[in-house]
Amino acid sequence: MKELNSGICAIEGISTWGIKEGKYGLAIIRADGFAVAVYTQNKVIAAPLIVTKKHLESQKGHIKAVIANSGNANACTGQKGIEDAEEMCKILAQKLNCKKEEILVASTGIIGRLLPVDKIKQQIDKVMPELASGSIASQKAAEAIITTDTTIKQFAVETVGYVHVGGIAKGAGMIAPNMATMLAFICTDACLPHDVLQDCLQKSVDKSFNMVIVDGDTSTNDMAILITTEKKECSVTEFQQALDITCINLARMMAKDGEGATKLIELTVTGAETPDDAKRIARTILTSPLVKTAIFGEDPNWGRIIAAAGRSGANMNQKKITLEFSDKNDSVTIIDGGKTIETTSKIKKIMKSDTINIQLDLNIGKATATGWGCDLTYEYVKINAKYST
Structure with a gap:
């Protein structure tokens, strides 16, 4: 191509x-x-x-x-x-x-x-x-x-x-x-x-x-x-x-190019039971204001991602999930098979990138989905607070 x-x-x-x-x-x-x-x-x-x-x-x-x-x-x-x-x-x-x-x-x-x-x-x-x-x-x-x-x-x-x-x-x-x-x-x-x-x-x-x-x-x-x-x-x-x-x-x-955005988020969900479950989790995470603001602030608060996935309504088993962050240079495994591996230091480095890749593997099926989002910034609020004026 x-x-x-x-x-x-x-x-x-x-x-x-x-x-x-x-x-x-x-x-x-x-x-x-x-x-x-x-x-x-x-x-x-x-x-x-x-x-x-x-x-x-x-x-x-x-x-x-x-x-x-x-x-x-x-x-x-x-x-x-x-x-x-x-x-x-x-x-x-x-x-x-x-x-x-x-x-x-x-x-x-x-x-x-x-x-x-x-x-x-x-x-x-x-x-x-x-x-x-x-x-x-x-x-x-x-x-x-x-x-x-x-x-x-x-x-x-x-x-x-x-x-x-x-x-x-x-x-x-x-x-x-x-x-x-x-x-x-x-x-x-x-x-x-x-x-x-x-x-x-x-x-x-x-x-x-x-x-x-x-x-x-x-x-x-x-x-x-x-x-x-x-x-x-x-x-x-x-x-x-x-x-x-x-x-x-x-x-x-x-x-x-999201309004006011400084970072692109590319999120891939794998190992879901159904395509709908994979999409539902991806959408819930990418919509979460807490996730988006953490990305903006370069705050390694990855728990917000897991919490969003858990409330999505999709089937998942917290004992089987794997969570990874990566950018064009580095990658870090945060959770492996439900066990926390890394908490802050390596994650902080990746979160300074302008493109952050998040991989969430549920390990309970074969369905996948990829979605794209961005951080939520002060500039977004300014743009939309005065859009009609």
Whole structure:
């Protein structure tokens, strides 16, 4: 698998661009192809998701473009919000000479405020003439969709069979299991049955975006869209591997760029009885404020990890667990078969790293899960205490 630096433009036939003006950004992805999507599991669903789902159903997945704005979520905005999301699609459709139902729409930003449609119209006019292919175009689109993110998130790969998968994403806060205030736009040239594409996307999301936790909150606007130009034949296995790698790398970038974060946590749970148990433990640990603050303070209080695992509801036997910490240089076994081996000194050294790997082996089964999170800092509180002002 070869890593590329061109994001969504790794796929021939995809053109894109974006603009960022203060808090407000807009990106357009022009892609004549077939699309599937996975949406937030929050019961409060933002207008753009309602419109996108309707458009995909009405066109049986065939699309011409995606439009995404940042700075305003268009959530909790009632019927007017749906009309505004449709208006975004209509404006772009007129410029592309297609039906508005062939346009998908996404939004991210503050909840409860009406969409600044006039501003969006102006930005569409600015972005349309700039649509292009290549790494710079993908970067511009990635920049346009970020909110509190400090870095863009894009990734692409080419398989040994010359199939391409590339994506851009945003997300730094309100990140929790079952997707969060995150948007991901993934493009490919793989030609596979449409139901297979949906299944592949769901599987990748479950092991990537659904395993990222920054703060435990789940947004109204989550969406991952997979678009294919259907130009290249490939096996399901080949495509799934490429999609998994792309989504996992984008998810890892989200955790690393968590609001106010100074440390990335990569947690692997092994030896669980079931996959659900492994995921449940990983999510509980990564969500724990006590664990996250200990990581921030470089406090070797590993007991918080074990306590979180124990309250997760997953089956475990404390007499069998093994706990290890590691970074790129060192590793330390803290618990081995339920017995404490190391308490503080070696752990402190590893906790000074900006990436901390935690391995928890339950030793009662064969199921595994990996999740990503970050520390909880003073800066996170500052960012979210004043988000709407």
